[in-house]
Structure formats: C-alpha cells, structure tokens
Amino acid sequence: MTTTEAPAAASHQPLGPGFDVPGRETTYRETFNRTLRDELNRDPDVFIMGEDIAGGAGRTDEEGKPLDAWGGPFAATKGLIQDFGPERIRDTPISEAGFLGAAVGAALTGTRPVVDLMYFDFVAVAFDQLLSNAAKSRYMFGGQTKVPITMFARSGGGTGHAAQHSSNFYSILAHIPGLKVVVPSDAYTVRGLLAAAIRDDDPVMVCNHKKLINTTGFVPDQSYTIDIGKGRLLREGKDVTIVGMSWTSPVCKNAAEQLAKEGIDAEVVDLLSVSPLDEEIFLDSVAKTNRIVIVDEDTPRASMASEVAAVVSEKAFDYLDAPIKRVTGPHTPMPYNRGLEAAFIPDEAAVAGTVKNLLNV
Amino acid sequence: MTTTEAPAAASHQPLGPGFDVPGRETTYRETFNRTLRDELNRDPDVFIMGEDIAGGAGRTDEEGKPLDAWGGPFAATKGLIQDFGPERIRDTPISEAGFLGAAVGAALTGTRPVVDLMYFDFVAVAFDQLLSNAAKSRYMFGGQTKVPITMFARSGGGTGHAAQHSSNFYSILAHIPGLKVVVPSDAYTVRGLLAAAIRDDDPVMVCNHKKLINTTGFVPDQSYTIDIGKGRLLREGKDVTIVGMSWTSPVCKNAAEQLAKEGIDAEVVDLLSVSPLDEEIFLDSVAKTNRIVIVDEDTPRASMASEVAAVVSEKAFDYLDAPIKRVTGPHTPMPYNRGLEAAFIPDEAAVAGTVKNLLNV
Amino acid sequence: MDIPPDKLAWMYTTMYRIRRFEETMLEQTFKGKSMGVTHSSDGQEAGPTGICAHLTDKDWISSTHRGHGHCIAKGLDAKRMMAEIFGKATGQCKGKGGSMHIADFTKGMLGANAIVGAGIPLAVGAALTAKYKGYDSVGVAFFGDGANGQGVLHESMNLASVWKLPVVFACENNHYAEATPVEYAVAVGDIADRAQSYSMPGVTVDGMDAFAVYDAAGEAIARARRGEGPSLIELKTYRYHGHFHADEPHKYRSKEEEDSWHARDAIRNFETRVAEQALMSQDRLTAIRKEIDQEMLDAVEFAENSPMPHLDELYSDVYVSYSNPLQGLR
Amino acid sequence: MDIPPDKLAWMYTTMYRIRRFEETMLEQTFKGKSMGVTHSSDGQEAGPTGICAHLTDKDWISSTHRGHGHCIAKGLDAKRMMAEIFGKATGQCKGKGGSMHIADFTKGMLGANAIVGAGIPLAVGAALTAKYKGYDSVGVAFFGDGANGQGVLHESMNLASVWKLPVVFACENNHYAEATPVEYAVAVGDIADRAQSYSMPGVTVDGMDAFAVYDAAGEAIARARRGEGPSLIELKTYRYHGHFHADEPHKYRSKEEEDSWHARDAIRNFETRVAEQALMSQDRLTAIRKEIDQEMLDAVEFAENSPMPHLDELYSDVYVSYSNPLQGLR
Numbered sequence A, B: 001m002t003t004t005e006a007p008a009a010a011s012h013q014p015l016g017p018g019f020d021v022p023g024r025e026t027t028y029r030e031t032f033n034r035t036l037r038d039e040l041n042r043d044p045d046v047f048i049m050g051e052d053i054a055g056g057a058g059r060t061d062e063e064g065k066p067l068d069a070w071g072g073p074f075a076a077t078k079g080l081i082q083d084f085g086p087e088r089i090r091d092t093p094i095s096e097a098g099f100l101g102a103a104v105g106a107a108l109t110g111t112r113p114v115v116d117l118m119y120f121d122f123v124a125v126a127f128d129q130l131l132s133n134a135a136k137s138r139y140m141f142g143g144q145t146k147v148p149i150t151m152f153a154r155s156g157g158g159t160g161h162a163a164q165h166s167s168n169f170y171s172i173l174a175h176i177p178g179l180k181v182v183v184p185s186d187a188y189t190v191r192g193l194l195a196a197a198i199r200d201d202d203p204v205m206v207c208n209h210k211k212l213i214n215t216t217g218f219v220p221d222q223s224y225t226i227d228i229g230k231g232r233l234l235r236e237g238k239d240v241t242i243v244g245m246s247w248t249s250p251v252c253k254n255a256a257e258q259l260a261k262e263g264i265d266a267e268v269v270d271l272l273s274v275s276p277l278d279e280e281i282f283l284d285s286v287a288k289t290n291r292i293v294i295v296d297e298d299t300p301r302a303s304m305a306s307e308v309a310a311v312v313s314e315k316a317f318d319y320l321d322a323p324i325k326r327v328t329g330p331h332t333p334m335p336y337n338r339g340l341e342a343a344f345i346p347d348e349a350a351v352a353g354t355v356k357n358l359l360n361v
Numbered sequence C, D: 001m002d003i004p005p006d007k008l009a010w011m012y013t014t015m016y017r018i019r020r021f022e023e024t025m026l027e028q029t030f031k032g033k034s035m036g037v038t039h040s041s042d043g044q045e046a047g048p049t050g051i052c053a054h055l056t057d058k059d060w061i062s063s064t065h066r067g068h069g070h071c072i073a074k075g076l077d078a079k080r081m082m083a084e085i086f087g088k089a090t091g092q093c094k095g096k097g098g099s100m101h102i103a104d105f106t107k108g109m110l111g112a113n114a115i116v117g118a119g120i121p122l123a124v125g126a127a128l129t130a131k132y133k134g135y136d137s138v139g140v141a142f143f144g145d146g147a148n149g150q151g152v153l154h155e156s157m158n159l160a161s162v163w164k165l166p167v168v169f170a171c172e173n174n175h176y177a178e179a180t181p182v183e184y185a186v187a188v189g190d191i192a193d194r195a196q197s198y199s200m201p202g203v204t205v206d207g208m209d210a211f212a213v214y215d216a217a218g219e220a221i222a223r224a225r226r227g228e229g230p231s232l233i234e235l236k237t238y239r240y241h242g243h244f245h246a247d248e249p250h251k252y253r254s255k256e257e258e259d260s261w262h263a264r265d266a267i268r269n270f271e272t273r274v275a276e277q278a279l280m281s282q283d284r285l286t287a288i289r290k291e292i293d294q295e296m297l298d299a300v301e302f303a304e305n306s307p308m309p310h311l312d313e314l315y316s317d318v319y320v321s322y323s324n325p326l327q328g329l330r
C-alpha cells in the first residue's frame, strides 16, 4: 500500500463500451451536460455556479423563461437555467477567488456546489481558496467537516488559445493533499467520473481537455459512476506499457494500434484519476510487460509523468528491463502558432517512436 | 541534454566552507540581510517590497530616521529602511496578487524588484500573477522582454505554524516554465543564491526554510554568487546516493555521518536549485553508487522527489542496482501538534533507516 | 435598542470570558504551553460580543488568525479551545489545527483562518446556503483592517451584493496590521465608506462600546434576515497586546496611544454603563467574573492533563472517502 | 481642451485604423486565417484613442483580451499585429502570442492579457518604475466592466493610491462581460464611483466621444505627471460585435440597443464635429481613410506572405539565461 492510494474497494464499472447495455454514440459535450442535469435532478442540494453558465443573468426570454443567452462555456450548462432556474444555475461576476471561496463556504454548511472555472488556467486566480480552504479544511479542523464541492475546467492545448488558456497543470493539483483530481478521456468516462465527483464528499477537480469535448463515444443510457482513483486498461498487450491520461489516453491507444501493425503489442493504461492514483493498474501492467512509457501533455518537471515513473522505479523496479520513458510537452508555455502548438502536444508518432526506441526496433 | 537543464557552463564557486578565504560563522538570518544590503548597494535599480518589511511605514524614529518598527518578517530586512529609505524599502498593503503584479510590471519596465512574500503559503494568493505574468511574459511576447524579479518566502514546518503557514510546494513552482526556484540549505548557500537570483534576468523564487533561518555556518566576507541550476556534494561516498534539498540537505548530511559510523559510505547531494535542476550531479553520483534515496519534506505526489526519481529511472537506469526510494512528508497538510509535525518531517532516523533497508543491512 | 437582561448578562460574561481567555492564553504561551504563535484579541471584546449577541448556533461566522474572541462569542468551549492551543487530542481540532484554526461546526463557527482575507468568502458561502435552503440564518465574516488590502474582500462584497445574500461584513479596525497603521495601507477615510462601492449600507461604530455594536449589528443582521442583503460594519477598536505573543508593540505605537484606548476599555465601559443605568447589579458582575476566573483555571487544567494525539492522527482526516495509509512514502 | 490640428488628425487616423483593423481582422478570422479566438473592439475606438493621444512611447499601457485597439492607439504596426494573429514569424511576438498577447515593448505596450484583470497591476508597476526612476512617464491600465469583479483591480487601485503612483485606471464599460450585463455583475451605480474607495478622482465619460475622452484623460494624465497620484476613468461604450468572433450577441442583447449605440458611433461623431467646427476638411478625412484602407490591404498581404516560425521557436524565449533544449522529454 502506498501513501496516496484509495483502499482497494471493489470497482464496479459494469457499463460501458463493449458492454451489452442500451446506449448510444454521444458527444463528450452533450454527455457532460446530461450528467449535470442528472445530478441536479438527483439531489436538490446540488447547484452550479460560474461565469456565464447561463449568461444574461436575471433576464427572461420571449416565453418568460430565464434567458439562456450563453449556454455556459463550451455549452456545458446549455439549457439548464431554463429547467432548473437561477437559484440552481447561478451566474457569477468574474471573481474566481471570491466565488470559489463562497462555494467552499456553502459546502461547509450543507450544500453541494458545482463550480465551473471555465479555463483550467483560471484555477490560478482562485488558487489560495482551493489550496488553503477547500483542500485543508477537513484536516486542519480535525475531521469536523467535509467539503463536497466539484470543480470543472477546460484544460490543454490544440485550439490556438495560447499561453494563458491552455494549461494542463493537474499535477499541481494532484500534489495537494485533500483534493481529488480526475482526468476523463472520453464521453463514457466523463459521465461516470463527473457523477462520482458530484456525489463525492471531498473536493474534486474534473479536467475536461478541450480536444476531447467534441469527440463522440458510446454512452450507456442509464446513469452510473466510475470510482475515483481507478484507472482502466484501454488495450491489453505484453510488450510494453503505455500510460496516458486525459487527451493523451486516446493518443496512446491510437499509437498502440499503429504499433500493433508493426508487431508490437502494447498495453495501454488510462489513468482516469491522478489523485488518488491507481498505482496497482500500472504496476501490474509493468510486471507483465517490463517496460513503460508515460505520456503526459503537461510540462515535464514534477509532473504526473514524473510521479508514475517514481512509483514504478520504486515498486516495480525488479520487473523493469529498460529505462522508464516520459513523453511530455516541453518545459515551455503553450505557443500560439498552430505548428508550434502541435509540436508541443505529444502525438501518436512521438509515442510510437519512443516505444520503438525503447524496444530497439 | 534534458529539457530543463541549464547549459553546462563552468561553475565558479571558489569560496565556501573548507576554502581558505576570510570569513566567519554567521547566522542564515544575518547573512540574508547582509546579502540584500550588498545587492541594494551594488545596483540602484534593485528595491524591495513586501508587507511590514519596515513596518510603521512612513513614520520616523526619534532621530528623524525612517522608523524600522518591524524589521521585516524573520528580520530579513531589519535596518534596511534606515539606510536605503522608503523608496527602496517599500511597505505594501496586504495584497499579494496586487503587489506581485506591480513588481512584474516594474520589472518589465526596467527595474529589479525583490519581493518578500513572507510565508511560502501566500504564494497561493498571488499565484496567477506568478504563473500567468511573471513566468509567461517572456515566452508569450516572443522574447521581447525579460522579468528580472526575485521573490523570497519562508517555507516548511517545524515551528508549529500548522496547515496554512508551513507549505513547501517548490515542486509546484519548479513545474512552471519560465520560473527558476532555488532552495538554499545554509548561510553559505543562501548568500550566493540570493545574490545570483537578484542579478538574474529571469524570475527567481528563493525558498527559505524556517528551520534553517537560525542556523549558523561559515560565510566568506567577500560577496559571491552560486550558479542557479548547480547542486553540490555535501559528502562523497560510494555505497548510496542521498539527495536532499532545503532543510533536508543537513538532515541527509547528518544521516550520512551516522551511517558512516555503521560502515555505510553515503554520498550526499544538495540540489540547491530545483529549477533548473542539476541532473548531472545526481546522475554521476548514481553511476558510482548504484543506489539512490531522495529526501524531500514536501508531500510526495508529483514532488521534486518524484522528479529526481523519474530522471534517474530514465537516464541512469543501467546503473541502478536497487529500487529508487523517496523519503517525503505524507500526503497530508501540516499538522499543528509538535509530535505530529515532527512525524511529518523526514528526519535522520527515517533517512538512515531507508538507506539501511535499501542496502539490506 | 433595549437589551434584554439575559442578553446583557451574556454580553458581560462573553466579554469577560474573552478577556480572561486571552490573558490566560498569553500567560500559557509564555510558559511554553502553546505549540505555535498566538494572537491575542484582548481589547477587542465588544465587537464579537455585540455582533454574536444576535446569532444562534444556526448562524455562521468566519474568522481570522486573531480568532479566539470570535470563537468564544460564538459559544465555543474554553476548555477545548485551550486544549487545541496546547496541541492536545481533546482540542477542538484534535490538536491538528492550533490557535489559528480553531473551529466548531456544531456552533456555526467555520474556523479561524490564517490567510489574511481568506475566511471572508466562506461566510458569503454560508449565507448562500441559508438563502438556497430557505433558512433564516446569516453569515458574518470577521476580518481586520489589514484584510482590506485583499482582493478577495472586494470580490466577496460584490458577490454578496449581486446575490443579495444575508451576510454581514464585520471589519475589526484595530488600527494596525502587524506594524502597519491602517492610515498607511487602506486608502480611504473610513473603511465603512467602501460599502457604497457595493450598494450596501456601511457604518462605522465605536468598537469599544458593546451597546453601540449591539445596535449596529442588530440592524445589519435584521436586514439580512429580512432578505435585504449584505451590510458592512466597521468597528474601531484596538488590540492591547502585540500582533502576536512575541511582538513588542512599542516599536510602532506610543504609550499615550495605548493609554487612550485603555481609558475606553470595553469591559470597564460596560460596567460603568450597567451601573449608571442600574441594568445589572455589582453582585451579579462579581459573580460572573468569579465564575469565569474559575473556568479559565479549569480550562488550563483540562488542557494540561489532556493526552497528546496518537501519531496515527497525522494521516487521518485528509479525505472523507478513504484514510491515508500510515507511513508516507518511507 | 483645445486639440491641436496634428493631434486631431492623429485621432481620426487612429480611430479609423482601429475600426478597419478590427473589420479586416474579423474578416480574416472568418476566412480561417487566425489561429485562435479573436475579440474585436470595434465600436470602442474613442477610448484608447482619446487616452493614448496624451501618451508617448515612454508611457506604458497594459491591456486585455480585447487589445487590438489599445495596441493601435499606442502606435503598434498593423502589419506585425496582423501577422501575429496569423501566427507568423514576423508577428509582433513571432507568432507565439497570438491575438490575446500582442505586445510591443518599444512602444510602451506591455501586452494584451488573456486573464481578466491580470494586466491591471502591470500598469501600476510601470508607474512605480516611473516614480522610482524619476521619469515623468505614466502607466495606463485598460480593463473592461467585467474586470471590476476581480480582486486584483481593488488591490491595484489601493496600492496605487497608497504609493501615489502616476497611473490611470481606464475602465472600458462596454456593458457586457461575455453575455453578462454590467448591471448584473457590478454592484454599484457608476463604476467611476468606486474611485472614492481609494481616495482618487473618478469620472464617467461618454466613451463614444473622443473629444470628451481626450479631456478627461488629459486631466487624469496631467495629474499623474504632476505626481498627484492615480485616477479612475470609466468610458461608457459598446462593442459592435460579439464577445469573440463566433459569438452571436443577439442572444443576449437587442437590435434596438445595438442601433442606439451605432447612432452614436464614435467615428461618425468625430466626423460630424470636425465638419461642424471646421477643424478638418472632408478631403483630409477622405485621404486618411484611403491611406488606412490601403494599410489594411498591405497588412493582410504582409501577414499572408510571411513565413511560419521555425519549429525551434517552440523552445526559445523561456529563460534569458539559457535556451531550452529542443526535444522536450521525448
């Protein structure tokens, strides 16, 4: 057992792609919205706040319904104000520290706020409230209270948003005791993880990679949760373990399929959570494959890629037949130019190339 | 070459303990103050700002000199306002984001601000200015400008300051491209690194561990700098490499001396900088000892301990004879109770015990 | 406003309890019994008392590094507070929080907060809960003059006004933030004047006069309970001791200045007033003092004789959903 | 104030250049030439123009995500701005910044800033440099109505007042932050009224009238240069287009509202006024327009024909003291 791992509770994820349940291909965007809707219906203590999650707040449309002028960043909250009203869908002024702090105060007193922080970068504006209040209250008050808040924000590059709108620093949040951080990688997992986050009694950050938001995947009709702190295998293989998270998970899967054509049988682990971290899933995998490549879009130093490498180098050392490789963004801010931006983000070629180097093929 | 390493410029550190130069035993505290004084004298563009760095701002004492009522947090700036006046020793309102942002603006326009952020935890309040402006301006503006600001703050536990005044998250800052982060470990190194930071054209954070501030060590009389991005060996040895940083460096040194009595010859590396990171010094050491233990007071996940482990597991894998071990604080906030706090912070016994386990003795 | 007799006795008890708690706490700190820094609020008793006189356990307050007075006024137990400062397992936070993090959620006390300004939005959030759930509870944010520098205060006041939340912003202007005088750091005449920037009422009150505070707070809290939104109250007051236990305030303020505030001492003020207006008897006052004096002896004894937390406590209470394993990464 | 003829011509040129730049930029964005989101400032030309009319390259401004107008008013080259938006190596930031990060330090333009409110303290810092070095330069912070929610604005205004810095806070109140109306998010009547919280002058100006802006800014900047400290100017204005290129503003504002602002168009206003008062000839106005129209064609051509940055540029400009190696951790 490690410091930071959740107890090995049985993970119930009976639903999903490949499972024989009713469902349909849905976009990540739509699935996210639907999950919010489900959770609002499920629990009257759940409400959502953020900038322009409705927009034009307080006004009504021609039918006298609350105006949904903006539909929320990335349409996450589209239509919700019309069904749930302005008490549960709360537009905020632009003041991330103030309204995240208010969400913490609300959570401390018996509600379950869900906070849209829009772009992941804006976490920095509210960082003290996240670190000093959301994450620490339970511990420093000796377990007297809980802080059931869910935050979500859009991370990552690939859309030309440049240095101040492309952050991916989930490792910074995973570093913070008291927070949980999940990194869904498709429509199926965002549904299960967002629902789990909202029902969780600890503060949870849900990272939505911008490049995932328009992707489509199979999503079961019925509501379900995915255990926070459990990863999944995207592909079984025996030659090498490739670990992805958020956007890099589909990248790793595609790279593995490419590699399969060249006779390399890669196992692909999708972390899904970075705190708690499912150490078992990648340790077990390395025990089988004896090689590991970790793929993280974030900058390298003290990253989640580093963390996975550190865990493996300590706990699966005897299984390792080759150096541990990290494939990450460079130690730079995100550039604007499309070509530079593409060069920043690990792609299938980089992953496949690293694997081939590692295997000396 | 690695992403994040400084070019292998010749490191000139001719002075210091063991060197035959004039000097004396001085406290870290006094040395810090003297270094600020030296740099203020050296460069008229250097000025200092922060809360109560003089205190009672704007008033005068009985002799008509500016009142030095507070002497700055931890006496860092004691007496400076009397010699350099209120234009260069600037008391600020309590508004870390505002005044750090102002310091960045001042640095962008031709001065060299030095900012006292008091406790390391308060970095969180100013985090957006640090991340989005200080660290990114040079890159996102295509190299048009530089941001020569120095920040310093007191980190770490051991003084009963509890959850919100004991942070140690230099890994979070080291993660950020564009920032430099140094972690001096005694009076000698804080002098050289603080002077280097103030003369550096990039933004630099200087972490002063609270437990170091009252320690005493040999400090040369003449002014000197230590290259940012260079570590040092605190002890040569052949059986195992122990890596420390900030307060854990003397802990590692003491542990090594204990171990020596038991016949274990440990090499001790003191990182001194965590960004850039001197990878060569610990890679060379592991190539010799084939074993490594990394000791970091900070919480473990995505920490500097993780980063060192990741670098070693990639670049010195073939030299490793045993798993890489991290000795860190637990994944918890800092507790208040003295016994719990002591249990949080890695001590000599924990380091020595880990080394012995690793060596199976 | 007329103050009912019970409430009057409560107010005297509370002010005297705060005073004696702080004196005792400082004494114990100097004996080495506190495990960290302590910030005494003595001198400032009238503020928390006059405000919390209008609150019940169903109302919420947020607080600061100088939080003992707020705790006591909100009904916390001096024993468990003292034990917390002593770092004991019986402390309000099991010895894990210390002086700067005392909280009691059963009393609506959301915690002292050691980051200047950071507690303020918590009270706004509590007020949001009240509004959302349809409670008639209010939130009160206590903060110092120094916190007026912080942006989160501005954000909190704006947000509370936009959402018309039942919250009172209670600024304890004790004229100094560490050694920095309020006149230096806060670029406005009276702090209460900033209320107009948020379209809320703002009033400056003599923070040494519990009756005046009671009146002003009564109005603000009633307004909040009526659903009319937030208010700002500035309490002009003074801390009798240094910023923290080891601070020597004469380096930045004069004996004369201190004397002028002591001359307006809140407790003495109160005693004079109740005597003059025959609101409470000398016997009653004496009895209260005696009781509290004993309470403080008991608190110290309780704290002294309480056990230290078990070392396993290092790893608990990080998450609700799982316990942290014992040994860190060693 | 009387505006000298040269300045008048400059003002017309600048407003028209901003208008045409934004129109051209949007056109190019819709053609797919921008590599990211763009925020047009057309409609808001009078503000930056009337303010920057008083500035030289030795003065500094900070800006926002909606920064093109500020850049142009501060003298940046339309070619290099357009090239930046196209992501080209010849762009103001080598194509590494994009629309939301255009800067030109040789012109005292400290950069557009994509974090709402984050640019404000930079102008305060620039003013600190001015004061520290004894320059007579000023700093101007441009920000929107939405930024009034942010604490860093409060902190910046307070700090500027405490230190009496030569800075002007220029709030472009275009009545919306994304889809949120200013009346919803900013809990005060006129934003300019918040100035009194910082003991500085605050004035609300018709942001569609370059003459009115010129007068108000002249006073504030002169005051700053005289060493009398900061001021706040609120410019009531309107953005003609959506929040960003793909936004459809009719979802949250009416055609009538838009028309009422178009009726007060800053450029048409200016043309009428100079005609009525015979300050500039029609020929001169026409000549200026022609010149600018051509300039925009040239800017697009320049941007179009410029090369992409070399891939090595990904790794440069992170630090002054060392270059980042090429390949990340792959």
Ligand SMILES: Cc1ncc(C[n+]2csc(CCOP(=O)(O)OP(=O)(O)O)c2C)c(N)n1
Residues within 6 Å of the ligand: B051, B094, B096, B118, B122, B125, C064, C065, C066, C114, C115, C116, C117, C143, C144, C145, C146, C147, C148, C174, C176, C177, C178, C243
């Ligand atoms: C964000 C932050 N900055 C600085 C400090 C250090 N600090 C602790 S108390 C204090 C002064 C607070 O003054 P005020 O708000 O007036 O409260 P008082 O101490 O007078 O009760 C300062 C600067 C802190 N704890 N948090």
Ligand SMILES: Cc1ncc(C[n+]2csc(CCOP(=O)(O)OP(=O)(O)O)c2C)c(N)n1
Residues within 6 Å of the ligand: A051, A094, A096, A118, A122, A125, D064, D065, D066, D114, D115, D116, D117, D143, D144, D145, D146, D147, D148, D174, D176, D177, D178, D243
């Ligand atoms: C800290 C932060 N929060 C939110 C955003 C997203 N955002 C970008 S522009 C904007 C509205 C800004 O409104 P205003 O200040 O009025 O400027 P305008 O767009 O009207 O020019 C928002 C919410 C951001 N960029 N930064």
Ligand SMILES: [Mg+2]
Residues within 6 Å of the ligand: C144, C145, C146, C172, C173, C174, C175, C176, C177, C178
């Ligand atoms: Mg104070």
Ligand SMILES: [Mg+2]
Residues within 6 Å of the ligand: D144, D145, D146, D172, D173, D174, D175, D176, D177, D178
């Ligand atoms: Mg606006």
